[in-house]
Amino acid sequence: MKDFKIYEEMLDTRQYNALRSELIEQNSADIAQLIESVKVDKAVLIFRMLPKDMEAEVFAELPPDVQESLIGIFSETEIQSIVEELFLDDAVDFIEEMPAGIAKKVLATAKPETREEINRLLKYPEDSAGSIMTVEYVDLKSEMTVREAFSRIRRTGTDKETIYTCYVTDSERRLVGVVSAKRLMLAERDEIIGDIMDDTNLITAETLEDRELVAHKVNKYDLLSIPVVDMENRLVGIITIDDIADVIEEEVTEDFQKMAAILPSDKPYLKTHPVLLAKNRVVWLFVLMAAAMITGGIIGKYEEAMLALPLLGTFIPMLMDTGGNSGSQSATMVIRGMALMEITPRDFFKVVWKEMRTGLLVGLGLSVVNFVRVWITFRGHSEYSEDIIRISATVSFTLFFTVVVANLVGGILPIIAKKCKIDPAVMAAPLITTIVDALSLIVFFALATALLL
């Protein structure tokens, strides 16, 4: 579905039957995009054209603001039918995003059993495995034959979020094994599930486990779904890979935002109001502005040096920018490495040692080039000609020092944050820049005072 225009046209010219038969051929993600792109009255019309079994699929793909406006128009029967059709995790997602009033209305129209299930899932803390799991999985018993398993899957499979991994539970709902649909399809019909299932080293998530850690497990073990168990190892739900993909996308976006000193928000940029954008950005800017004033104070303290040799001021942007950039390079590498679990706090000294050597190399390279460049620039100026070597040396040594310190601070701070259970991503560029700036200017003016004045 590339061009929505023709569908809108069909709607405007009331070719409802033609449009309807076009729509049922489309993917639900595309229909959702079409509905999102038109005005709400047309959206409702299109939505009502969909066959029953597509309604929930399309609805789950819609962004919360469109869901909200549709719900505002739908009748109670329509709302009920959609909520019943939705997979439970999608229903929970949707209700979580709605304003309290609408969430209440939706829950009130749901059937009692569904409402109870939804309410149970709504109680799990945000970002926990429980909050993103669904209860629609295939459960088997270990004494079943493959034939019985198949007939169970055929009987109940349509409404399951996945049938490709089946979970084997005992009489107390404890998870005892896992068997894939592949294994079932390749097995003989009268084999016993207990004999063909995997029952050692099962990979599971706990209801309260951080969803980011769960996503890491799913990726590491290449799973299509992961079972979620409670503290008594009872199976309470599963999380499928499509939801894991969403978790990863959200967590990465959050990391990008934190690293740019923005309060994280999962609302798409184009749908976020400038007031909210501004609010999310201004908090850290205030903090960092205050910190930068301290750096400014350092320059103020060395007013005399600046008066004696105003040339010094021209090196400040270069020193500050290079320090900030170096520090943010190291911090980015370490923060990303920790997000991928390639680096853990135990690697502290490895990181220090690596950043030190990297910093020395980079610092050396930059400062040699800088020495030559300052020397070439000012050798023609008679006023500086006798000081030229000392000026070059001061700037270059400060640069060298700045880069080495920036690398170390950028590498170390995220690990310390992690150790203190603070998100390492907030220790990124902006904060490190401010620290490195201050150190760099102190060294610069101290050296300049000693060597040049």
Added chain:
Amino acid sequence: MKDFKIYEEMLDTRQYNALRSELIEQNSADIAQLIESVKVDKAVLIFRMLPKDMEAEVFAELPPDVQESLIGIFSETEIQSIVEELFLDDAVDFIEEMPAGIAKKVLATAKPETREEINRLLKYPEDSAGSIMTVEYVDLKSEMTVREAFSRIRRTGTDKETIYTCYVTDSERRLVGVVSAKRLMLAERDEIIGDIMDDTNLITAETLEDRELVAHKVNKYDLLSIPVVDMENRLVGIITIDDIADVIEEEVTEDFQKMAAILPSDKPYLKTHPVLLAKNRVVWLFVLMAAAMITGGIIGKYEEAMLALPLLGTFIPMLMDTGGNSGSQSATMVIRGMALMEITPRDFFKVVWKEMRTGLLVGLGLSVVNFVRVWITFRGHSEYSEDIIRISATVSFTLFFTVVVANLVGGILPIIAKKCKIDPAVMAAPLITTIVDALSLIVFFALATALLL
């Protein structure tokens, strides 16, 4: 497998049988981690203990440096057996990572058919769909019955990378439909594949399509695998979701690195030599250092202003840092939005309008606070008391201007880059900081000269 120590101990005390029966219970990802954590001679011992069918699985999970040292020790027969057992996409991945000499040796030991297949896949450009696809998929014919399809899957399924989506081709290998294992399992045995398959709006990738776009499709349509077709719509391979997850992880890491002005590398941080780390970091630092010298030149031009009122210098870090931080906030939001395909170049004016309003709000907030803070700080200093309002106004207006410009530049540059087919991620913080710094200082000194001197 939490603690590798006991396995190493079992190895050291030659409890080979016990260790072997422990190992076969483990997940291949964990065994790979164990092998990675021990010295190479032990690694070989452990590897040789694995049953044939686990060898390839574990080998595919190993990082390239460990694969390389193992290959150096393995006999030709061992290498051949591993290459034959590997899924083709894993074999290609592995050979691509090896130094030329070893790649050649591995290819030479492979069986002719395998070698030919591998060589064909090696020809696809890096980052293309072709380069990450595998040819081990289930293909069905539309005239088959479900029963025949099942027996085909049971006959050939073990060696397929996934059996959960089956691809239906015609006599010329053109893709005509897709049928999921779920659909097959829920269907009657004598239904015809052609009747139950999906044959409209098939989601496919082209061999030369960028793998990032393919990953986006797989996520958007919640697929478990995507068929890859050539220009004549002939099915040539599939890409499974686990490989898509790897692509996304690599692309995100690359974005993080580019945004921190680092040349991207997919080697894990802890395994990268400081010389390579330094090389990847120093290139952009040179460029940005040169640019910052231009900014420094601006300060140099206003030497007289600085001499007349040295206080001006103390505001420079605050202006530079806040400008850099604001710009990087906007750039991050827009770059991430584009990576998620939420923002396209067509949204240019929407972004401009949003960033302008956000910038005005943030700028207003920061500059009011700054005005008050400067006024409070300096009202006690007799030397500034008569100028205090004008000083506060100069700094605050520059700050306001800086933030608005930073927001606009940060929002616009990534979109322009995208439009010019440059990766927007390189237009991130460092570059924007440099541009904003220069503009900010020019305005600052111009205002100061006009108002204060």
